[in-house]
Amino acid sequence: MKLIVGKHKICIEKEPVNEKEIDITKCEFEFDEEITNDYVKEAYFTYNNVSYKQIIINNECTIPYEVLQEKGTIEIGVVAFKVESEEVIKRYNPSPAYFNTWDGSLKGNAENSEPITPSEMEQYEQALQDGLEEVNSKLPLINQALEDVGVAITQANNLDLDVNKVGKVSTIEITKKDGTKKTTTLEDGMGLNYDWEGTSLGVKREDEQEYEYVNLKGETGDCEFATFDIDFDTGELVMNKTSNMLIDFSLEEEEGMLYVTIPRIIEEG
Numbered sequence: 001m002k003l004i005v006g007k008h009k010i011c012i013e014k015e016p017v018n019e020k021e022i023d024i025t026k027c028e029f030e031f032d033e034e035i036t037n038d039y040v041k042e043a044y045f046t047y048n049n050v051s052y053k054q055i056i057i058n059n060e061c062t063i064p065y066e067v068l069q070e071k072g073t074i075e076i077g078v079v080a081f082k083v084e085s086e087e088v089i090k091r092y093n094p095s096p097a098y099f100n101t102w103d104g105s106l107k108g109n110a111e112n113s114e115p116i117t118p119s120e121m122e123q124y125e126q127a128l129q130d131g132l133e134e135v136n137s138k139l140p141l142i143n144q145a146l147e148d149v150g151v152a153i154t155q156a157n158n159l160d161l162d163v164n165k166v167g168k169v170s171t172i173e174i175t176k177k178d179g180t181k182k183t184t185t186l187e188d189g190m191g192l193n194y195d196w197e198g199t200s201l202g203v204k205r206e207d208e209q210e211y212e213y214v215n216l217k218g219e220t221g222d223c224e225f226a227t228f229d230i231d232f233d234t235g236e237l238v239m240n241k242t243s244n245m246l247i248d249f250s251l252e253e254e255e256g257m258l259y260v261t262i263p264r265i266i267e268e269g
Helices: 118-157
Strands: 001-007 011-012 026-031 039-046 048-055 060-062 071-086 086-090 097-100 159-166 167-177 181-187 190-196 200-206 212-215 228-233 236-240 250-254 258-263
Touching: 001 071, 011 071, 026 039, 026 071, 026 212, 048 060
Parallel strands: 001 026
Antiparallel strands: 001 011, 026 060, 039 048, 039 071, 071 086, 071 097, 159 167, 167 181, 190 200, 200 212, 228 236, 250 258
């Protein structure tokens, strides 16, 4: 039985309840959204002016067997209240609902039947034997099924495996002994991206938006070098060098080719 509990009244979704049922009929409750889980909830079942209280746990309780001893009309009420510092601060007390119990199958004044006759016993034994024979007739089918399972397991254990990787994608091909194949593809994990800004190297995962940069520039060292120009007015080759460079050059011609020779650096002193 399901009960819809509003702030002002209770409605029942009808389900049959029989007399002489003992603590087995479950009640389910659906509460108004204002009656939240922090409320204490109780159900009251009343029959012949006697009430029985049931605590509602997880929105469920059972109908007390005391109200189901006879066929009749039962009143059901629900109270929900909130307690703070051992004092009730809010309470919902909707109008009760009513339902009727129906005749049950149990008859208290029933008499025992006569003992079973031998002929009836023989009928039971024959029915049992027929059932056993039917089971025996199915055993070959069961054994064949088990054998098929064994063959399938054996085939599954006899596999050829081939793995081929292109870029980030690996292709796995499984070939059974009977020649049937199954192909599966797997993709590698997350890659890294790189970016240069001048002498700074940026690194990020391919699923990230921003690079994290590190400047890899070292300290500036001493670098002295010479350059060459051609004086087109005089036809001379001119060396441009810093004042503290003690190097010079000479020209040599060999087989129509002109070569520049720079001697080793001569240190002063």
